Amino acid sequence: MLRPVDFKFNEQTAGNNKFQQASEQSDVQTKALAEFDGFVELLRANDVDVTVVDDTLSPETPDSIFPNNWVSFHNDGQVFLYPMFSENRRLERRPDILALLKNNFLINGVTDLSPYEAKGIYLEGTGSLVLDRVNKIAYACVSLRTDENILQDFCTKAGYSAVIFKATDANEFPIYHTNVMMCIGDHFAVVCLNSIPDATDQRKVIKTLRDTGKEIIAISLDQMNHFAGNMLQLKNKNGKSLLVMSEQAYLSLNDEQILRLEQYCQLLHSPLYT
Known part of the structure; x- marks a missing residue:
């Protein structure tokens, strides 16, 4: 997890991320840091092994708190680096982080997909991809930041098959990242089926x-x-399954949904409003 030092509204990504809202508050970084530290504390209190790396003030990377968009790690030791839509997000890719992680985790090789940026096409990690790691299936809703051709390249190199579809918000605007509308667990899937307008895609x-x-x-x-x-x-050090979400997400769920999810995981939620 990347501890933020300059978290703020990112104008370079706002055009196609309708979930990002500008804040009038002057203490956004302070609040984001407090939320981050509280989240890490919650995870560690539930026996989750968390590696925290501090961000740097230079270069300017306001979205660095979301490293899953530029890198993914896999059980066989493979690491994938991804092409990013905005120029300031490309600066988030840090070889020093991979070198640090190599001291404690298996890294067998790095596959760098970032050269696709030169072609103006993108695939933003496990934001664009929702991975069923057990069955090797990559779910992806296509958007400006989730390109089908790169997805197929990832699948070939990682040994996955792709489930590709279109998803839109209530205003029929393409959803920029698949992980906004679905989550895959070992035995369950949380998915906004109403965001998939095409009946064939939905089926x-x-x-x-x-x-x-x-x-x-x-x-x-x-x-x-x-x-x-x-x-x-997630699974903690004791092998217990946990389902992590924001407090806002948890409070939006109804009693039936909570009960169904609790059959599979302990639910953890943290206030992440900034």
Whole structure:
């Protein structure tokens, strides 16, 4: 996890990220840092192994708190680097972080997809990709920041198959990252089916999830707007399954959804409003 030093509204990504809102507050960085530290404390209190790396003031990288967009790590030791839409997000790729992690984690090789930036096409890590790591399936809703050709290249190199579809918000604007509208767990999937306008696409997603043994827990567009699709299943040091989300996401869930999720994981939520 990257500890922020200059978190703020990123004008370079605002055009196609409709979930990002400018703040009038002058203490955005202070609040973001407090939320980050509180989140790390919550994870560690639940026996999650967390590696924290401090961001740097230079170069200016206001979105560095989201490293999953530029790098992904895989069980076989493979690391993928991804092409990023905005120029200031490309500066987030830090070889020193990979060198640090190599001291404690298996890294067998690095596949660098970032040269696609020169062609003006992008695939932003596990924001663009929601990975079913057990069944080697990559779910992706296409957008300006999720290119189908790079997705196929990733799948070839990583040994995944792709489930590609279109997803839009309530205003029919393309959803920029797949992990906004769906989350894949070991035995369940949280997904905003209402964001998939094409019936064929929707049936394809549902069939693939069911064929791989996932219980589908559908969320509404309003719940998606409260980041209920943006969850992540973790396992702690004791092998216990945890489902991590923001407080805003948790509060948007109804009692039935919470009960269904609690069959599979302990739910953890933290105030992440900044």
